[in-house]
Amino acid sequence: MSLCLQARQLACERDDRWLFEGLDLDICSGEVVRIEGPNGSGKTSLLKILSGQLSDYQGELFWNGAAMKEAREHFLANLLYLGHAPGIKLGLSPLENLAWYQALSGENGNEEQRLDALERVGLAGFEDVPAGQLSAGQQRRVALARLTLTPRSLWVLDEPFTAIDRHGVAELERQLVAHAQAGGCVLVTTHHELTASPLLRRISLG
Amino acid sequence: MHSSVHSSSQGSDTTSQVLAVPLREHKGGLMIAVKATLVRDLTLLLRRRGEVLNPLVFFALVITLFPIAISPDPELLAVIAPGLLWVAALLAALLSLDSLFRSDYDDGSLEQLLLAPQPLAALSLAKVAVHWLLTGLPLALMAPILGIMLALPAGSYAVLALSLALGTASLSLIGAIGAALTVGLARGGVLLSLLVLPLYIPVLIFGAGAVQAAIFGDGVAAHLAILGALLAASLMLAPWAIAASLRISING
Numbered sequence: 001m002s003l004c005l006q007a008r009q010l011a012c013e014r015d016d017r018w019l020f021e022g023l024d025l026d027i028c029s030g031e032v033v034r035i036e037g038p039n040g041s042g043k044t045s046l047l048k049i050l051s052g053q054l055s056d057y058q059g060e061l062f063w064n065g066a067a068m069k070e071a072r073e074h075f076l077a078n079l080l081y082l083g084h085a086p087g088i089k090l091g092l093s094p095l096e097n098l099a100w101y102q103a104l105s106g107e108n109g110n111e112e113q114r115l116d117a118l119e120r121v122g123l124a125g126f127e128d129v130p131a132g133q134l135s136a137g138q139q140r141r142v143a144l145a146r147l148t149l150t151p152r153s154l155w156v157l158d159e160p161f162t163a164i165d166r167h168g169v170a171e172l173e174r175q176l177v178a179h180a181q182a183g184g185c186v187l188v189t190t191h192h193e194l195t196a197s198p199l200l201r202r203i204s205l206g
Numbered sequence: 207m208h209s210s211v212h213s214s215s216q217g218s219d220t221t222s223q224v225l226a227v228p229l230r231e232h233k234g235g236l237m238i239a240v241k242a243t244l245v246r247d248l249t250l251l252l253r254r255r256g257e258v259l260n261p262l263v264f265f266a267l268v269i270t271l272f273p274i275a276i277s278p279d280p281e282l283l284a285v286i287a288p289g290l291l292w293v294a295a296l297l298a299a300l301l302s303l304d305s306l307f308r309s310d311y312d313d314g315s316l317e318q319l320l321l322a323p324q325p326l327a328a329l330s331l332a333k334v335a336v337h338w339l340l341t342g343l344p345l346a347l348m349a350p351i352l353g354i355m356l357a358l359p360a361g362s363y364a365v366l367a368l369s370l371a372l373g374t375a376s377l378s379l380i381g382a383i384g385a386a387l388t389v390g391l392a393r394g395g396v397l398l399s400l401l402v403l404p405l406y407i408p409v410l411i412f413g414a415g416a417v418q419a420a421i422f423g424d425g426v427a428a429h430l431a432i433l434g435a436l437l438a439a440s441l442m443l444a445p446w447a448i449a450a451s452l453r454i455s456i457n458g
Contacts, residue, residue, distance in 0.1 A: 003229060053317060054457055064229075076323040077232040085314025091250045103242030104322040106235015151227045184227050 002029040003064060003078065003153050003185060005050065010059035012045050019045055020205055023059070029153075032176050032186040032200045041206030043189040044084065044158055050187065051081045051156045077105075080152035082160055086143035090132030094118055094142045097131060101146050109149070117149035118142070122168065137163040147175065153184045161192045232323045239324045240332045247336040250309075257305060258340045261298035265345055268294040269352040280357035287356035288366070288417035295345045295370055296410055299377045300402065302341045304395045306333065306385040307452065316389070320456055327445035330452065334382045334444075342374025362420035365430075372433040373413040379437075379444035380405045386451035390458045409436055 010023040019042030027033050027050075035043045048054040050061070052072060061068035063075040088097050095114050102109035118127055121141040131139055140163050147155065155176075161169050173195060176186045180199045194200060251258055272290055273283060310316040319329055349370050350363040358366065384402040388394030416429035 051321065053320065055453075056457055073232045073323060074229075076321060077230045079321065081317070081321050083314050083317050085312070085317075087314035087318045089246070089250060089309075089313065089315060091253045092246065096246070096249065100242050100246045101318070103235075103238050104318070104324065106233060106238055106324065108238055153227045153229055179227075182227065 002183070004028045004062075005075075005154065005185070005187075006062040006065075007050065008060045008062070010046075010049065010057060010061075012042060012049060012054075012057045014042070014045065025050075025203065027185055027187055029183045029185055030180050030199060032180045032188065032194070032197065034194055034200060034202050035187070035189045035205060036202055037205035043205060046205065047081075047156055047158050047187065047189060051079060052076070053081075075154075078153050079156065080146060080150065080154070081156045081158075082143055082146070083158050084162075086139050088131050088139050088142050090139075091130060093128045093130055094123055094134075094145070095127045097142055098145060098149055102150060105150055107150075113149060114145075117145040120148055121145045135163075137165060137168070140164055141168065144172065147179075155179060155184065155186045155188075157186065157188045159190055160188065161190050236324050236328055239322065240328055243329050243332040244336060247333055248339070251336065251340050257302070258344075261302045261341050262344055262348060264301060265294050265298040265348065266352060268297070269355060273355060283357045284359055284421065287353060287358045288362075288414045288421065290356060291349050291353060291358075291366060292370070292373075292410055292414040292417070295349060295374065296377060296406055298345055299341055299374050300381065300399060300406075302337070303378075303381040303385045303402070304388075304398055306337055306382055307389040307455075308385075311389045311455070316452065317456060320452065326449040326452065330382065330386070330448040331445045334378050334448070337382070338375050338378040342378055343371060345374055346370035358417075359421050362417055365420035365426050366417050369413045369416040369430060369433060372430065372437055373409045376409050376433070376437045376440045377406060379440040379448075380409075383444055383447045383451055386448045386455060388455075389452070390455040409433070412436070 005025075005027045007023060007025040010025065011021040012019045023046075035046060037043050045054060049057045052061075052068065052075065063071040068075065089100075092100075095111070095118070098114045098117065099109065102114070115127060118124065121144050123138060123141055123145070126134060126138065131142060134142070140160075144160065160172060164172065169192060176188065177197050177199060180186055269291065276282065276286075307316060310319065320326060322329065346367050349366050350358075353363055353366055381398075381402050384398045387401065388398045391397065412429050412432045416426055416433065419426050419429055
């Protein structure tokens with residue numbers, strides 16, 4: 001079994017300016033694909049198009065060979081998207097935040113899994129603190145806890161290293177590579193320099 | 207412009223890499239997701255009580271001011287009371303709409319909601335239900351007490367509460383369409399009111415009409431039935447419209 005996200009002749013226009021044109025992509029199992037480019041080159045737009053959030057583009061998307069329109073449900077069931085904003089409710093504790101994400105995918109889960117996921121991102125002891133009282137980096141870590149809590153094969157991560165300390169960055173990098181080695185697939189934008197790895201592939205925009 | 211190297215014709219299929227995270231089939235769990243969304247929104251709003259109290263305080267203030275400004279004459283007040291109560295409740299409900307999707311939009315959980323493998327219409331219906339539970343229902347329960355202040359004739363209190371409970375549910379559903387459409391705009395509040403108010407008018411007419419009919423001793427059932435019908439229609443159509451509007455807003 002393998003997964004494959006393909007784009008054909010992808011083009012996106014913003015304010016009378018082509019962000020990219022004629023882009024062909026094949027993103028398959030066992031890869032960490034890094035989208036590079038200067039600010040405003042359309043990295044986030046590309047990730048949003050690839051994760052099915054923007055419909056304002058030209059070209060076609062395929063998921064495991066089927067057109068995205070037909071395969072959307074299957075695609076969403078296997079996608080984990082972390083956007084620019086971490087998607088963490090400040091009024092809820094990390095545990096409550098994670099519980100909602102787990103339930104969104106249709107699983108009840110249990111508290112043990114959530115505690116474990118929080119511990120793995122270094123938030124042991126902060127489980128019941130309202131997220132509003134956590135630092136920006138800790139909030140980002142709550143979002144990153146979803147990577148272990150709700151396993152998905154395709155990760156689409158927009159600037160996941162934002163506000164994360166050096167140790168956390170190294171840890172997350174290892175996690176990305178391990179996910180690719182296990183046959184998953186990671187699509188990431190970052191300004192942070194990723195350590196070279198045979199699994200790493202770059203795509204430059206702009 | 208770079209384009210990627212095509213990994214030639216799916217050789218990986220035959221080598222069949224074993225996925226440690228196997229591809230998942232989408233398997234229901236809609237009720238779990240809806241219930242979790244209900245619980246989450248209720249918890250969030252109950253922790254920010256100010257936001258819940260705002261429309262109620264507005265409602266109470268407006269109704270308190272009318273007898274002072276117009277006249278304390280019970281006969282005059284009784285004539286205008288149904289309309290006053292209904293207009294004030296409608297505006298109070300409208301006030302609270304802007305925040306319905308706003309915080310989700312700002313902190314990124316709205317995009318997560320859109321990417322959940324669940325029908326967006328059902329999840330947004332859960333959010334609207336919470337809005338009604340914490341705005342419409344309290345307004346309906348509070349209205350009889352404020353009715354006393356307007357010398358509302360006895361016998362119309364139950365109808366007032368019932369018509370408001372039914373009516374505000376439609377108002378929440380219809381208003382949520384507007385809230386979803388304007389969530390991406392920095393100052394969507396005014397636009398939201400303009401969009402939504404015309405659609406509120408039928409609910410207002412039959413809601414205030416029900417209370418008036420109760421005062422004059424006419425049959426109330428017809429008015430309430432029409433309010434029920436309006437609610438049924440909005441329940442069927444609004445969730446889809448809300449979902450579509452949210453997608454448009456996220457696209458913008």
